[in-house]
Amino acid sequence: MCNISEEYKMTETVVTVGLGERSYPIRISSGLLEKIGIDLHERNIGAKYGVISDDRVAALYGSRFMQSLNAAGIRAELITFPSGEASKHLQTVAALSSELAQRGFDRKDALIALGGGVTGDITGFLASIYLRGIPFVQVPTTLLSQVDSSVGGKTGVDIPEGKNLVGTFYQPKAVYIDLDVLQTLPVDELRGGLAEVIKYGVIHDAEFFAFLEQNREAIFALNQDVLVRLIARCCEIKAWVVEQDEREGGLRRILNFGHTIGHAVEAASGFRLIHGYAVAIGMCAAAELAVRTGCLAAEEAERICRLVAAYGLPTTIPADLDQEAIRKYLLTDKKTVGGRVFYVLPERIGAVKITDQVCEEDVNAVLLNAYHLA
DSSP states (O other): OOEEEEETTTTEEEEEEOOGGGOEEEEEETTGGGTHHHHHHHHTOOSSEEEEEEHHHIIIIIHHHHHHHHHTTOOEEEEEEOOSGGGOSHHHHHHHHHHHHHTTOOTTOEEEEEESHHHHHHHHHHHHHGGGOOOEEEEEOSHHIIIIITSSOBOOEEETTEEEEEOOBOOOSOEEEEGGGGGGSOHHHHHHHHHHHHHHHHHHOHHHHHHHHHOHHHHHTTOHHHHHHHHHHHHHHHHHHHHHOTTOSSGGGGGGTTHHHHHHHHHHTTTOSOHHHHHHHHHHHHHHHHHHTTSSOHHHHHHHHHHHHHTTOOOSOOTTSOHHHHHHHHHTOTTOBTTBOOEEEEEETTEEEEESOOOHHHHHHHHHHHHHHO
16 A cells, blocks of 8 residues: 655655565655765665766766765766657667676666656666666656656657557666756756646546646745645555556556557657657547547536646647657557557546547547647
8 A cells, every 4th residue: 555654854755655575665855865875875775876867967966966875885887878858769778788787787786767757767677677687766857757757667768669669667676856856957847747747636636636726836936845745646646556556457557648649749749749748738638539438528628728738738739740640659559459549538637547449530530629729
């Protein structure tokens, strides 16, 4: 069972992902970056750590983070790769694997993902396959990775045929969320993370959805009390889902709300559109699809899209994207089974259903309408 509690050993909030012997804490606090080394020293996860980061995050936090690890007596080496979704492919994983081998990393060592969702996905995948599996921890530096991708053990990379089509389920040993790193987050990335935050309200918590409606200004002002509540609640919901369905056999699919059409839109844009923006478009499209199929009231769909727009997120497909390309990517989505595309459709705010019973005509109409609205 997921357990959220207030701990003040490091003035932090802790959410536990309960997976038996593989359970792990999500620690949420300001100023945590400097304290991670102390915790790693006590937990003894690895003899030596490879800190994997993209070059942009490394320039912001690499030196400071390495100094904090060294001060705690942690042996660590920083290894970087070019930032951006364009690096999220097998060639990057191969290059990082070679770098680890050349530096003498063995099965007693561990990795640290210092960065956003791309870094976390790459590092987790690398940890799961290097020497057939070594431990890793997540230090997410974007809101999107803090509330979503760093938790739950999904790892993977993109291939030309689609997003995240090659990957593994591999849980971290711990997740460390420092609120202070959000101060350097570009506003587009903050908004992108908020798309995933809105998702949690739609799929599971109507009260949290209302909280987001009421606290937009405080969230954009990075009010720490509001951020702690926001991040902890998202992590709590995701932990609850993962505990019941770690490998996405059923319930965990609800976390894909907005992602089926969103991933297709993201891929069709050549990943020019950031992930959170694509998910925002996908959520609005899924809400309209739910109305067309009779499972959601029109006013509820309008409320969802209104909140998406209120956070400065797109609600429609960019006019320059090819509709046929979007359809092609829908069919190669990793959630497609036997040629059937599964959609997560809201029944009301706070509850969704998973279905493959959506006719192509309704999907086409929603896609076309999304262009017309643009």
